[in-house]
Amino acid sequence: MKTPFYSRYIIIALICGLLGAGIVIQMVRINYTPFAQDLIAKSEDYQGVRKTIYPPRGTIYDRKGNILATNQIGYEVGIDLKYVVDPESIAFAASTLLEELDYLDVFASASTEKRAEENRYYVLSSFVSKENVEELELLKENYANRRLETKSIKPSLSGLVWSPMQQRVYPEGTLAANVLGFYNYFSRENAQGVFGVEEAYNRLLTGKPQTVFLPNDPYLVEPLPDIEPGASLVLTIDRDIQNMLEETLEQALAWSGGEGGTIIVADPKTGEILGMASTPFFNPNQYWKYQETFPGITPYNRAVGTAYEPGSVFKVITMAAALDSGVADLDSTYNDASGVYWVANSWPIYNWNYGAWGVQNMTECMQYSLNVCLVYVAIDLLGEDLFYEYLQAFGFGRSTGIDLASEANFPLRLPENNQWMSLDLATNSFGQGIAVTPIQMVAAISAIANDGKMMTPHVVRSVVDKGQQYNVSPQVINTPISEQTARDMTEMLAYSLEEEASVALVEGYRVSGKTGTGDIPTELGYTSNLTNASFVGWGPTDDPQFVVYVWIEKPTISPWGSEVAAPVFRDVVEQLVVLMRIPPDDIRIQLAIE
Amino acid sequence: MKNRILQAYKQAPWRIQIQWIGLFLLGLVLIASITGVYLSVSAQAAASGRKIQSLERQINTINNEIAELTSDLATARSVDRMKSRAQALGYVPLDPHQAVYLEIPGYDPLADLVLAPPRVNIIVESPSVLSSYRRSLWDWLVQNIWQTPSLSLQPEGEVMP
Numbered sequence: 001m002k003t004p005f006y007s008r009y010i011i012i013a014l015i016c017g018l019l020g021a022g023i024v025i026q027m028v029r030i031n032y033t034p035f036a037q038d039l040i041a042k043s044e045d046y047q048g049v050r051k052t053i054y055p056p057r058g059t060i061y062d063r064k065g066n067i068l069a070t071n072q073i074g075y076e077v078g079i080d081l082k083y084v085v086d087p088e089s090i091a092f093a094a095s096t097l098l099e100e101l102d103y104l105d106v107f108a109s110a111s112t113e114k115r116a117e118e119n120r121y122y123v124l125s126s127f128v129s130k131e132n133v134e135e136l137e138l139l140k141e142n143y144a145n146r147r148l149e150t151k152s153i154k155p156s157l158s159g160l161v162w163s164p165m166q167q168r169v170y171p172e173g174t175l176a177a178n179v180l181g182f183y184n185y186f187s188r189e190n191a192q193g194v195f196g197v198e199e200a201y202n203r204l205l206t207g208k209p210q211t212v213f214l215p216n217d218p219y220l221v222e223p224l225p226d227i228e229p230g231a232s233l234v235l236t237i238d239r240d241i242q243n244m245l246e247e248t249l250e251q252a253l254a255w256s257g258g259e260g261g262t263i264i265v266a267d268p269k270t271g272e273i274l275g276m277a278s279t280p281f282f283n284p285n286q287y288w289k290y291q292e293t294f295p296g297i298t299p300y301n302r303a304v305g306t307a308y309e310p311g312s313v314f315k316v317i318t319m320a321a322a323l324d325s326g327v328a329d330l331d332s333t334y335n336d337a338s339g340v341y342w343v344a345n346s347w348p349i350y351n352w353n354y355g356a357w358g359v360q361n362m363t364e365c366m367q368y369s370l371n372v373c374l375v376y377v378a379i380d381l382l383g384e385d386l387f388y389e390y391l392q393a394f395g396f397g398r399s400t401g402i403d404l405a406s407e408a409n410f411p412l413r414l415p416e417n418n419q420w421m422s423l424d425l426a427t428n429s430f431g432q433g434i435a436v437t438p439i440q441m442v443a444a445i446s447a448i449a450n451d452g453k454m455m456t457p458h459v460v461r462s463v464v465d466k467g468q469q470y471n472v473s474p475q476v477i478n479t480p481i482s483e484q485t486a487r488d489m490t491e492m493l494a495y496s497l498e499e500e501a502s503v504a505l506v507e508g509y510r511v512s513g514k515t516g517t518g519d520i521p522t523e524l525g526y527t528s529n530l531t532n533a534s535f536v537g538w539g540p541t542d543d544p545q546f547v548v549y550v551w552i553e554k555p556t557i558s559p560w561g562s563e564v565a566a567p568v569f570r571d572v573v574e575q576l577v578v579l580m581r582i583p584p585d586d587i588r589i590q591l592a593i594e
Numbered sequence: 595m596k597n598r599i600l601q602a603y604k605q606a607p608w609r610i611q612i613q614w615i616g617l618f619l620l621g622l623v624l625i626a627s628i629t630g631v632y633l634s635v636s637a638q639a640a641a642s643g644r645k646i647q648s649l650e651r652q653i654n655t656i657n658n659e660i661a662e663l664t665s666d667l668a669t670a671r672s673v674d675r676m677k678s679r680a681q682a683l684g685y686v687p688l689d690p691h692q693a694v695y696l697e698i699p700g701y702d703p704l705a706d707l708v709l710a711p712p713r714v715n716i717i718v719e720s721p722s723v724l725s726s727y728r729r730s731l732w733d734w735l736v737q738n739i740w741q742t743p744s745l746s747l748q749p750e751g752e753v754m755p
Contacts, residue, residue: 056661065707067668071661130662164658171668218643219636224650234707243673267704462707469710507691574690581703583695591697 048215054188055207056166058230060180060197062239063274063461067171069180069198069284074127074167077136077160079110081120084159087111089143093157097135098125110159126186127167136162174281176242178301179235179273179459181405182284194287195300197233197459199405204231204463231465236272236458241265244575245277252568253279256533257556262303262438263572264549268446268538270474271455273402274546274580278302304402307410307435308551311518311561312352312369313536314431314441316489318378319366320448321390324485327381328362330492334373335359341372341379343426349375352517367496369515371430378429379422384415387425393480394444395454401477402439402457410435431518432526442549443477445536448490449512449544451483494541504537504566506573508584512544513537513569515561520554530554535565539573540585548572 003009030036060069077098079090091107101124109122140157147156168183181196183205193202207230215221245263253261265275278301282293299305322328339356341349351357351371357364365373378387391397397412412434413420427433439457447454456475463470481489493512497505504513516534519526533555538547550565550572558564576582583591605613669675729737 056657059664061707061709063704063707065709066671067664070665070668072665073658073662164654166658166661169665169668171665171672173672173674175673218640218647221643221646223646232709234709239673462709464710467710468713469708470713471706578688578690578693581695583693587695591695594697 047217048213048220050211050213052209052211053224053227054166054209055227056229057168057183058205058207058232058464060205061232061234062176062237062242063235063272064238064240065234066239068176068235068237068239069168069170069183071166072169073130073164075130075133075162075164076123077125077128077133077162078121078123079106080159080161081110081122082159083161084110086154086156086158089155090157090160093136093139094124094160097132097139098128101125127165128162133162136160168284170284172239173285174283175239175246176237176276177282177284178278178303179237179242179276179404180284181300182287182290184287186288193405195405197235197404200403201231201233201460201463204465205233206230228466231463233460234462234464236267236270236274236461237276238274238579240579241275241576242277244579245275245572246281248568248571248575249277249279250281252550252552252564252571255557256552256564258533258552258564259554260302261552262549263551263568264303264438264442264547265572265576266442266446266457266547266549268449268455268544268547271443271446271457272461272474273457273459276301276303276459299408300406301404302551302553303438304404304407305437307408307437308532308553309432309434309518309521310436310441310534310551311431311516311532312371313514313516313534313561314434314436315366315369315374315429316448316493316514316536317391317394317396317444318374318382318387318429319362319492320394320481320485320489321387322377322381323362323488324481325382325386325390327386328377330362330488333359333361334365334370334376336370336372339372341375341426343375343379344422347423347426349426363492363496366492366514367500374429375426378425384422384425387429388412388414390480391428393478394447395477395480396434396436396440396444400437400439400443400457403460407439408437409440410437431516438549438551441534441536442547444480445538445547445549447478447480448486449538449547450486452479452481452486454478454480490538490541490544497537502562502566504535504569506539506570506577508586509539509573509577509582510541510585511537511539511573512541513566515566517559517561529559530556531559531561533559533561533564535561535569537569537573540582540588542585542589545580545582546573546576548576 030039056071059067059071062068077094084090087107087110090110091103094106095101095103106124109124136157140160143155143157147153165188168185170177170180170182177196179196181194181198181200183191183193183198185191193199193205198205207228210225210227212224245265249261249263252258260279262278263275264273264277266273280293280298282290282300294300319328323330336351336357336359339351339354343349349371352369357368357370357373360368360370360373362373362377364370365377382390391412397409397414399407399409413424415425424433443454443457446457454477456477458472458474461472463472490512493514494510497511497513502513502515504515505511514536516532516536518532518534520528520530520532522528531554533552535550536547538544548569550568552564552568555564577584582588
């Protein structure tokens with residue numbers, strides 16, 4: 001039975017139903033409008049924040065476990081406009097405690113008029129020290145107490161916020177900076193390793209950053225994913241040897257008046273670099289001062305980044321090639337009757353003292369460093385094909401593959417190149433007209449000190465990643481000469497040092513070595529009086545455990561490698577044997593017999 | 595006769611009313627119980643969420659402290675600091691000619707530094723949540739009631755090849 005108001009009920013029901021349907025249709029329609037995505041994005045702002053978590057950068061250790069690079073806490077100080085009450089106090093506090101900030105700049109950033117803008121957070125300073133942040137914290141508390149007393153809203157540092165973040169630190173300061181490189185951490189998103197190990201192993205050290213959503217709603221909170229820290233590296237560098245090399249190099253430059261220099265110590269059996277000092281010294285903790293320390297094209301690490309004409313140290317390679325190929329032996333002689341060698345009847349080559357040395361055997365040619373003799377060996381005995389074949393076998397003309405960034409390489413000028421002349425063969429034989437890096441020389445000489453096997457030079461010994469340690473295995477690059485040739489060369493160069501009573505000799509230890517004095521080319525030719533003084537040596541002669549390469553650039557006290565670089569070699573070896581725990585030869589041999 | 599029987603079973607109106615009221619109250623209690631359980635679980639979930647956030651912050655703080663202490667330690671052990679401390683204690687650099695060498699069996703000054711176990715192939719199990727927490731009631735029923743545990747046919751002490 002229908003009530004008198006039945007039709008009215010129906011009408012009201014219809015109206016309500018239509019309203020409901022209208023709302024539903026509108027809801028669906030809004031979801032498909034162009035503004036829907038904006039609305040969804042805006043709603044996400046209220047749901048939480050999306051944050052990129054950067055894993056801590058890996059630690060770098062020396063071979064004994066001393067930390068060379070790690071991370072410490074720095075603070076990012078910023079302004080969150082949403083909470084700013086008193087811009088004047090914020091500007092005063094920030095500009096007083098954080099030196100690099102200007103009152104007016106901070107005041108402008110803290111201006112509450114900007115609140116309506118979308119970007120309501122401004123970074124004032126990155127990597128503020130813990131001490132400065134503690135002072136800010138104290139000031140904030142003082143202001144809060146004062147407000148309670150005066151019952152006012154000012155002074156207030158509300159809106160001045162800080163958050164901790166890790167920054168790169170090099171606890172040893174300048175030590176091994178040329179090997180380590182640096183990490184430019186100021187810009188978090190674009191931070192990367194620059195030079196040295198930091199650049200060469202940047203991806204491993206960095207790890208994998210992850211972007212996560214941090215919800216405001218506690219129901220949606222989930223544990224953060226496990227983010228593995230970047231891999232850590234154990235270097236072949238020995239901190240004590242490195243320190244000794246840097247001190248010795250500094251003293252050598254002060255004494256010799258040299259413009260720059262490099263000293264490398266390597267283990268010839270493995271190719272491990274035990275120490276690599278190079279000027280100028282640089283503190284990577286203040287990497288932003290890079291341009292001040294390395295103006296213009298100054299190389300970051302001369303040991304790998306600079307090619308130069310090495311001079312007579314290169315004669316070791318020429319002589320090794322001659323002995324190994326069999327075109328000469330230890331008893332072969334050369335009659336230096338005139339003290340000059342005419343190359344293609346056009347270019348004269350003289351000895352270092354312009355003298356004629358008469359009949360000399362190969363050992364004496366090396367002992368007295370006779371250019372004329374070595375030119376004879378290269379042109380008349382070896383010939384261009386064999387000579388350059390050996391040079392390439394020793395790795396000249398290509399990178400050594402050392403695991404450091406920015407390795408330089410100067411291509412060899414070979415007979416098949418148009419610009420090559422027979423004069424090149426002559427000058428190359430005694431280390432002129434050819435540019436090599438110190439690390440190329442070390443790698444090549446390592447073959448002679450390691451029974452003919454040339455090892456890949458490297459500075460990373462182990463990688464520690466995800467709780468596991470991966471040790472780097474030594475790699476043989478090539479075997480340019482035989483074991484016998486290597487031993488003959490070692491004996492020859494030990495004997496020649498002893499006969500010459502060289503200042504490079506080390507009491508109690510028999511060492512092999514060769515001096516080098518390289519003329520420096522200018523635009524007008526070899527017109528400069530300045531030279532590159534070098535010395536390469538290895539020992540102990542019967543069981544070589546180290547190769548030491550010394551290069552002093554443009555010394556003013558004397559142009560000769562025998563007077564500038566040889567004593568530096570001796571100083572290095574005298575300290576090196578203690579640090580490497582190598583007893584004097586007599587004690588070592590006696591211990592071996594027992 | 596039929597009418598009489600129907601008459602005998604007809605409920606009194608007040609009884610019907612009480613039954614309806616009872617049913618309504620039962621529903622109400624049920625809804626209240628569900629709501630109570632839901633609120634309790636939600637509150638616990640929210641509290642857990644907040645605890646997770648707090649623990650994450652603690653982890654972050656601890657990691658920062660570890661980094662700070664590590665860098666402090668490294669600085670305290672740096673060459674310069676160690677040298678000045680050694681000098682203050684009266685030590686001098688060793689003169690190589692005064693060095694006394696002793697042979698220590700097994701000592702290798704160039705031995706590898708071990709910071710972590712060597713690389714091995716490890717199968718890492720994902721998060722240590724017990725399997726009992728990952729299966730549904732249905733899985734449990736299937737596993738424990740409807741599937742008869744298989745009986746071992748292997749006689750005791752006998753080793754299968």
